[in-house]
Amino acid sequence: MIRMVDVFKEYSNGVKALKGVSFELNAGEFAFLVGPSGSGKSTIISLLVGEIAPTDGLVIVNGQDMDNIKMRKMPYLRRTIGTIFQNFRLIEYKSVYENVAFAMRVIGAANRDIRQRVPYVLELVGLEYKAKSKPDELSGGEQQRVAIARALVNNPKLIIADEPTGNLDPARSLEILLLLKKINELGTTVLVVTHEKPLVDQFSQRVIAIDGGRIVSDAMDRYYNYESQ
Amino acid sequence: MKVNRNRSFYYIREGISSIFAHGLMSFASICIIVAFLIIMGSFIMLALNINALIGVLESENIILAYVHESLSESDARALEPRIRAIHNISSATFISREEAMQSFARRFSDSNMFEDIDVTIFRHRYAIYVEDVSQIVQTQETLRNIRELGNINANHAIAQTLVSVRNVVTWISVIIIAVLLVISLFIMQNTIKLATYERREEIALMKMVGATNAFIRWPFIIEGFILGMTGSILAYAAVRGLYELAASNMFLFEGGFFSLITFSTSISIPIFLLFIGIGFAVGVGGSVIALNRYLKV
Numbered sequence A: 001m002i003r004m005v006d007v008f009k010e011y012s013n014g015v016k017a018l019k020g021v022s023f024e025l026n027a028g029e030f031a032f033l034v035g036p037s038g039s040g041k042s043t044i045i046s047l048l049v050g051e052i053a054p055t056d057g058l059v060i061v062n063g064q065d066m067d068n069i070k071m072r073k074m075p076y077l078r079r080t081i082g083t084i085f086q087n088f089r090l091i092e093y094k095s096v097y098e099n100v101a102f103a104m105r106v107i108g109a110a111n112r113d114i115r116q117r118v119p120y121v122l123e124l125v126g127l128e129y130k131a132k133s134k135p136d137e138l139s140g141g142e143q144q145r146v147a148i149a150r151a152l153v154n155n156p157k158l159i160i161a162d163e164p165t166g167n168l169d170p171a172r173s174l175e176i177l178l179l180l181k182k183i184n185e186l187g188t189t190v191l192v193v194t195h196e197k198p199l200v201d202q203f204s205q206r207v208i209a210i211d212g213g214r215i216v217s218d219a220m221d222r223y224y225n226y227e228s229q
Numbered sequence B: 001m002k003v004n005r006n007r008s009f010y011y012i013r014e015g016i017s018s019i020f021a022h023g024l025m026s027f028a029s030i031c032i033i034v035a036f037l038i039i040m041g042s043f044i045m046l047a048l049n050i051n052a053l054i055g056v057l058e059s060e061n062i063i064l065a066y067v068h069e070s071l072s073e074s075d076a077r078a079l080e081p082r083i084r085a086i087h088n089i090s091s092a093t094f095i096s097r098e099e100a101m102q103s104f105a106r107r108f109s110d111s112n113m114f115e116d117i118d119v120t121i122f123r124h125r126y127a128i129y130v131e132d133v134s135q136i137v138q139t140q141e142t143l144r145n146i147r148e149l150g151n152i153n154a155n156h157a158i159a160q161t162l163v164s165v166r167n168v169v170t171w172i173s174v175i176i177i178a179v180l181l182v183i184s185l186f187i188m189q190n191t192i193k194l195a196t197y198e199r200r201e202e203i204a205l206m207k208m209v210g211a212t213n214a215f216i217r218w219p220f221i222i223e224g225f226i227l228g229m230t231g232s233i234l235a236y237a238a239v240r241g242l243y244e245l246a247a248s249n250m251f252l253f254e255g256g257f258f259s260l261i262t263f264s265t266s267i268s269i270p271i272f273l274l275f276i277g278i279g280f281a282v283g284v285g286g287s288v289i290a291l292n293r294y295l296k297v
Ligand SMILES: Nc1ncnc2c1ncn2[C@@H]1O[C@H](COP(=O)(O)OP(=O)(O)OP(=O)(O)O)[C@@H](O)[C@H]1O
Pocket: A011, A012, A013, A015, A016, A017, A035, A036, A037, A038, A039, A040, A041, A042, A043, A044, A086
């Protein structure tokens, strides 16, 4: 599902965000990716969705080498991934409903399916009563849940979540993680980026820890105790 | 088929709703197209009028060839084929001394000062029209070879001025229209660049959820199409309205020798098509080009 081999990423301003990252996430697996701020977590996610290209190394997602994929095929690969971005990336002039429905329109879903599916996922994240609101009328946590609903709506094979609970209260956070866990149990591969230790500790899961652009620990049930925070 | 129709509806709805969602930008784009086309249209109308004016002046610029007094009217009339045979002469009309006097008298109709003037002080004459005013001097020289003709009057200064004015007007028109086109493309490109820049995050997000380039482009194309067409139709209406207003005011001077040409279909149709063409190119072409840089992810 996900394979990174010796990946380096140097941004155009000279920042070396990743310095030889390798890990693998098999189909159906669930893992947390943890690490301090600036350690390179979002960079890994941008590489996985093909928003940026690695300076060196191999990135394979759902069987596709991201370096050799044809531009024409990229949209179809991205449709197999549900991404929750750290900054939500909602379209501000579209309603909550349209922001979610939008992801279905992109893949050419029939209107009838859209009308059934969108209210269902909005209910799943507890936002059905905000369907008509615009993103700027929502709290940070509510916007985050719209982003989650959008990532779930197409039943992707792989879900990549960048701090999906960063703006939620502990009860909501737990609820969302339980939801992702449930989706994982139904067969979806899930990678969750977070630095909320208390939350991670509640799950008996694989935890990949990154610091300074390098993987420093990758094990079951062990949340690497990084210092800087 | 069903999915395709859904898509088309979606693109059109998206294109239209985006015009309103980015109201200020849409308004600015339409204003730029309208302003540019009004400037261009005014200039075209000005150039057409100057050209028509020159045409009028040219057609009045005739050579008057007086026939020698010793010739009888029938001998004088007999010269016509020889005059017509000369190169560059488009027509030669015989005017007898009686006709000349009458037309002269008609211009001063309220006075009866010509009543008892002897018709023989007028000469028979030919009003000669040339094809190309710029060759009027050579034509005049050739006419002098006909011995039976006396004075041959042609106003070289006016002819020369008209020729150079027409040349200058033609060149200035070509240059100004070219400059206007370049400026408009530049302004439109920047407007569209700004509009798409404002929406670059939205475009990037579309790509991240797996939208194809066509899916992203179509609403922009429809948006650009509607803005471009709206701009060109508004500009056409404005140019036409303003011009007709100006032309109706010129009516006061109709006693003078020139009034503005009418906005006939031979003018309105090409201008309408030109405006629509520019609106289309700028609206659709501009948005496709400006979008491309954001679609390369
Ligand atoms: N577009 C960019 N251009 C230049 N440098 C960048 C860019 N994005 C990130 N960086 C730098 O790369 C490093 C890793 O950033 P990244 O966003 O991957 O960290 P992160 O682990 O997601 O942090 P956080 O927990 O705060 O979200 C940081 O030093 C950051 O400043």
